[in-house]
Amino acid sequence: MKVLHVITGLAAGGAEQQLRFLLPHLRARCDVAVLTGSGVVADAIARTGVPVHQVGMRGNRDLRAVGRLARLMRRHRYEVVHTHLYRACVYGRLAARLANVPAIVATEHSIGREHIEGRRLTLPVRALYLASELLGHLTVAVSPTVADRLAGWGVPRSRIVVIPNGVDGRAFGFDAALRRRTRLRLGVPARAFVIGGVGRLEPGKRFDTLIEALPALGSAVLLLVGSGSYEPRLRQFAGSVGAGHRLIFAGESTDVRAMLSAMDVLAAPSAEETFGLAVVEALAAGLPVLYDACPAVDDLPPGSAPGARRVPPDRLAAELAALAARPPGRLPPPEAVRLYDIRRQADRLESLYLRLLGAVPTEDQR
Known part of the structure; x- marks a missing residue:
């Protein structure tokens, strides 16, 4: 199974560090695509042998990033695209649809009551997020609190899975x-x-x-x-x-x-x-x-x-x-x-990937 993790940046934030610590515990072959910049976490991930692809996005409205991402996905034939953080979710899910990726997953790390990743939750920000959410298959919430907020926005509960962050x-x-x-x-x-x-x-x-x-x-x-x-x-x-x-x-x-x-x-x-x-x-x-x-x-x-x-x-x-x-x-x-053992969370994520790809039967199929 080939998985591409798409993330907005790779400075030393919580979501970025979580991805770094998660990767060694996933059995799937994983690559990472970072939209903007690099950072200390990108260097740490690359040192473990995981390829880190620089998308080179130059701003929030750099739509060329969608094309670059889609070409990367087609070239490497990823079976799963897993996005992290707001911009990566918006651009990554669209690119994955254009590239006909079979399974598209997002993890919501940072949705608050009034802010998401430091930006105010205005109506346009929320509308764009909800529109891009429809392009994916499931959204992972890192806590029941986040799941409740997503549902409050209008994301169907059937499209939300709670898998908390993990710690080694x-x-x-x-x-x-x-x-x-x-x-x-x-x-x-x-x-x-x-x-x-x-x-x-x-x-x-x-x-x-x-x-x-x-x-x-x-x-x-x-x-x-x-x-x-x-x-x-x-x-x-x-x-x-x-x-x-x-x-x-x-x-x-x-x-x-x-x-x-x-x-x-x-x-x-x-x-x-x-x-x-x-x-x-x-x-x-x-x-x-x-x-x-x-x-x-x-x-x-x-x-x-x-x-x-x-x-x-x-x-x-x-x-x-x-x-x-x-x-x-x-x-x-x-x-x-x-x-919160990270090995348990990695196993749950891989089971989710396999279920979306049809390799693991759902409850209705058993």
């Missing part, structure tokens, strides 16, 4: 030696209490609330892993509250394990998430987690993630201060990490 717990296990090396490289004192934030540096992630809390946290250090348009504003804000010397911008990183090993707590203050992959990765690394919105935890049975606690923004500084005063140390990975 062993790949994120805590490493004391790695912690020492990473702190040394970043210039973090060995005994410092490190608050971590992982994700795109955009307003919706609300990392400014962590910066605001820093002055009351003694010698604690804030380590932000990611990049984005909001970084200059965050730097300016840190300077204005006198916390700039205790704030480290690590930039994009494919070695998330190293960054998590260097931290003592992960804080995820975002008000809206579609899954919360960084939270599950942090739990796999044995970190306590303070979050405001995380379907990955909230959709699980109670007690599956005891190290993760919902904390509203007005309580965040106090909770961080309590942890800094009495650091809990490393926690055992909770049941949530096993429930």
